[in-house]
Amino acid sequence: MTSDHILELAVCIVTDRPAATATRQRAMQAVSRYPGFVSWRAVDSCETSGMFADLVEWETLEAAQSAGERVRVDPEFAPYAATISAVMLVQHFSGGQRI
Template sequence: MNGPCMEVVTYRIANPETADVQRRAARDLAKGLPGFVGWVPLSGAQDRTERVDIVTWASLEDARNAAALVGGSPDFAGFRESISELVGMAHFSAETRPQVAMAAAEGMEIGRFHLKPGVSEDDMRKAHERMVAQHLSRLPGWRGQRLVRLQDGSFLDLAFADSQESAIRICDSWQGNPDCAAFLALIEPAGIEFGQVI
């Protein structure tokens, strides 16, 4: 399975208040794991002891590595103990690219560029996908990446992160990385800006 992986975990808990605290703590810890993209916590509309967590990872490998940590690390012991019954866990690939959910105080990098003469959009997109899959999506704080084609023929590379500081750090990581160099060899940068969701 290539590309983003959706991990769907269904379970029951005994004490909703305690489980809420432990789930928030587990989500905060998961944010620092390689390949973490997002975590949507769901509780039963009629029975709050029913839970579903939909966690998006950059790849199936990242999802499996994280599952091993959550299942055995002492850091996640409180979360594991709050679960009274694990109903099921499965991994899925999305037929469309998963949405990037952004919250206040999270960060963004906006890079504008043109294609170099003779470079096709298809070649640029393949290089961009490889750079994201092999490097950027594995960095702490990375939340997602999108390309935008503008009316004048230029492009935007939108990179989403858990903070503006992370967005800057991730951008700095391009230097010396071969996948980033391969992408940069196809484009003419026209500007870069960083921002924060408000």
């Protein structure tokens, strides 16, 4: 990641983990075609069953915000969204240091 990219962290609770896992892949494929998309890392909580975290990298904050609006009406994202019972966090981050 370059320092000018944006990281979006989304943490949610899903109602049906197997269905969410299956539909998340389709959602990832859809979002990968959005303008400004760089990457998406999908992880599941080790401690909390049904808690998912998605770390999505965008070229710009504007691209991330636009994608946030687009997923609300994207029929390819809808099956994944339907498995989400609660959104715990959605935040955007910039900068960062690595060692």
